[in-house]
Amino acid sequence: MFTPFEIKNATIPNRIVMPPMCMYSATEDGYVTNWHRVHYGARAVGGVGLIILEATAVEKRGRLSNRDLGIWDDSHIEGLAELVDLCKAHGSVVGIQIAHGGRKSWGDDLVAPSALAFPDQAVPHALSISEIQDVVESWRQAARRAEAAGFKLLQIHAAHGYLIHEFLSPLSNQRTDEYGGSLENRMRFLLEIVEAVQSEWPQKKPLSVRLSAVDYLEGGLTIEDTVAISRVLKAKGVDLMDISSGGLLPARIELAPGYQVPFAEAVKKGAEIPTIAVGLITTPELAQEILSNGRADFVALGRELLRNPYWVLQAKPDQETWPWQYERAIPGKQ
Secondary structure, eight states, X not given: OOSOEEETTEEESSSEEEOOOOOXXXXXXXXXXXXXXXXXXXXXXTXXXXXXXXXXXXXXXXXXXXXXXXXXXXXXXHHHHHHHHHHHTTTOEEEEEEEOOGGGSSSSOOEESSSOOOTTSOOOEEOOHHHHHHHHHHHHHHHHHHXXXXXXXXXXXXXXXXXXXXXXXTTTOOOOSTTSSSHHHHTHHHHHHHHHHHTTSOTTSOEEXXXXXXXXXXXXXXXXXXXXXXXXHHHTTOOEEEEEOOOSSOOOOOOOTTTTHHHHHHHHHHHTOOEEEESSOOSXXXXXXXXXXXSOSEEEOSHHHXXXXXXHHHHSOSTTTSOGXXXXXXXXXX
């Protein structure tokens, strides 16, 4: 857990990741607030190796709520840069996940690959080819702003039933043009976004993609599809895969500690690319098992880091890890 990992020009001090988790606490125009400063700063003080900011909208209409962080305007850069500097000062590597909610977005202006509604949502507008290119451009501009804000890692959100995932899955993509049909066509939108992002994001910095490994539904994405997509992404220059699951449509999921780890393991071995494993990982013992057995390269603790910002410190209670200001609280220290 505490072995550094080098990826491009980033040296991540340990293998613990704070995954993107929406705080729904930005201003209505997508700006950083004091909540974000305290929330992310506390996890950096707590020793998290890699902090990935929550899904940050590349378009205003792509927000998951009306209180999501935004990166659709240059005026967002200043606040995001402040978060980078705050966390970097305490030793964390800071990344950002850029996202578009597609048919699961907040508001009435819903877009998707096909005019198929998510349950209890309005029917989305099916994007035309020219509109697709406009959306791809919004991802390019978001990458430019992420670089300007000083992030060390950039993650493209292609999971959880949001816009890119909607293109990838045959359950939500019924297009008959070059963006629909075969897996090759369905991943075209994602690959165009990767290419657009790479035109702005420095090659020396790590680029990550988050995927939902399976849809848990007949006719949906399978782990074999996800391994195939990951192979293509690696060939296109993606450095790190963050492997989650589900979210496209309601589905029955059997939850258990580490339930998504086999998906990350399959991608790591099948695509020969570094992976982040996530999914009810709460104990140091489970995290160490995943890493020691080569099942993933990083473990992401979501809810556990919400409960306990100092999980990393407590997992390795020594003076070297703890901030000097907290030394008197090290377990066993007199």
